[in-house]
Amino acid sequence: MATFNFELSTLPPEAEALRDEVRTFLKQELAQYRGADRARSWGGFNRDFSRRMGERGWIGMTWPKKYGGHERTALERYVVLEETLAAGAPVSAHWVADRQSGPLLLRFGTEEQRQRFLPRIARGELAFAIGMSEPDSGSDLASIRTRAEKVDGGYRVNGTKVWTSNAHLSDYMIALFRTRVVPDKKHEGLSQFLVDTKSPGINIRPILDLSGAHHFNEVVFQDVFVPDDLRVGDEGAGWKQVTTELAFERSGPERYLSSLRLVIEAIREVGRQPGERAAVTIGRLVAHLATLRQMSLSVAGMLQAGKNPNLEAAVVKDVGTCFEQEIPETIHALLGAEPRLESGSDFERTLGFLTEHAPSFSLRGGTREVLRGIIARGLGLR
Numbered sequence: 001m002a003t004f005n006f007e008l009s010t011l012p013p014e015a016e017a018l019r020d021e022v023r024t025f026l027k028q029e030l031a032q033y034r035g036a037d038r039a040r041s042w043g044g045f046n047r048d049f050s051r052r053m054g055e056r057g058w059i060g061m062t063w064p065k066k067y068g069g070h071e072r073t074a075l076e077r078y079v080v081l082e083e084t085l086a087a088g089a090p091v092s093a094h095w096v097a098d099r100q101s102g103p104l105l106l107r108f109g110t111e112e113q114r115q116r117f118l119p120r121i122a123r124g125e126l127a128f129a130i131g132m133s134e135p136d137s138g139s140d141l142a143s144i145r146t147r148a149e150k151v152d153g154g155y156r157v158n159g160t161k162v163w164t165s166n167a168h169l170s171d172y173m174i175a176l177f178r179t180r181v182v183p184d185k186k187h188e189g190l191s192q193f194l195v196d197t198k199s200p201g202i203n204i205r206p207i208l209d210l211s212g213a214h215h216f217n218e219v220v221f222q223d224v225f226v227p228d229d230l231r232v233g234d235e236g237a238g239w240k241q242v243t244t245e246l247a248f249e250r251s252g253p254e255r256y257l258s259s260l261r262l263v264i265e266a267i268r269e270v271g272r273q274p275g276e277r278a279a280v281t282i283g284r285l286v287a288h289l290a291t292l293r294q295m296s297l298s299v300a301g302m303l304q305a306g307k308n309p310n311l312e313a314a315v316v317k318d319v320g321t322c323f324e325q326e327i328p329e330t331i332h333a334l335l336g337a338e339p340r341l342e343s344g345s346d347f348e349r350t351l352g353f354l355t356e357h358a359p360s361f362s363l364r365g366g367t368r369e370v371l372r373g374i375i376a377r378g379l380g381l382r
């Protein structure tokens, strides 16, 4: 049987030096942010903030300089990620492009696509959405039906995507379409495309989440023309590419830090002389955080060494989302505070926001059950 391998990774001095720089920047940028604002974690969307991150060289950090990148290490990038997440910075306008769309183009895009898109992503100017899920295809992604039919000079697209986070705010979507129907072989005939969200024939409609907030959408394509030069990779190679993209999506520290703000606020709430129960609960949370951080850092270290830690990244996401999902209930049980959305103290609103959003943590980026199936396959158990 195969096994996990979490190699011990430590941060080199240049990465730790960068931490101070990032903290000083974030302290200034987020001076007016309350706990409840910071609880949005990587959900906050602010293009100006992303541009300023780009000016600092903190987007596309590991990419080649010739594409606007900065040729820094995966461990330096890790420091920027964990500091922005820990501070609750509004990173969403560049997060998807930095984490997965850019790396996907670096690996599978044409030279022209790299030159056209990567420098603008690195400057924090382009926001990307992920066009994978469809009304009848979520976990079983290979069953998608949105068709991209070959026409002169490009493709004509018809179909519907759902749960597309920030499609209404993004410039482009990297979408998976069916370019060929191969009977009984659903993983074949899929291709990826860069789609301009302003293209004629695209209709983006809001889907409100259970809190009434609008961040995901239904995106309907009606005879949308996508030119040949915006197909990413070979026609029909979409499945291999999209699984690579999902591995990028699952590998970062955002998969265990979503509720961190609540832990920080709870520590503040119990004060310097916590009772025994509070000390035990918070001690346990902090011990779990430290362990998850070491596991997540290990994934970053393996990426830096050119390895392929897909299995370990899936384990961190599974254990990490269980942890971040339990935090609101653990803290509610400890302090008995009411989760509130509008009124109440900053602490109660932080608790309210995270109580409402925690159920989605184990769905986005692939559900817990599906992830465990991937882990089992990686271990040779199925």
Ligand SMILES: Cc1cc2nc3c(=O)[nH]c(=O)nc-3n(C[C@H](O)[C@H](O)[C@H](O)COP(=O)(O)OP(=O)(O)OC[C@H]3O[C@@H](n4cnc5c(N)ncnc54)[C@H](O)[C@@H]3O)c2cc1C
Pocket: 129, 130, 131, 132, 133, 134, 136, 137, 138, 139, 140, 162, 163, 164, 165, 166, 216, 360, 363, 364, 365, 366, 367, 368, 369, 370, 373
């Ligand atoms: C906050 C949020 C943001 C999202 N953003 C995006 C986005 O930007 N772009 C995008 O394309 N998608 C996005 N999604 C969609 C997300 O990827 C899907 O919701 C997810 O993949 C599950 O698909 P589904 O909702 O169709 O559920 P289903 O696939 O129908 O699953 C229903 C239940 O059945 C279980 N299940 C399904 N298959 C199996 C199996 N083989 N074995 C065991 N259990 C199984 C699942 O675990 C789940 O509990 C987002 C979702 C959320 C919650």
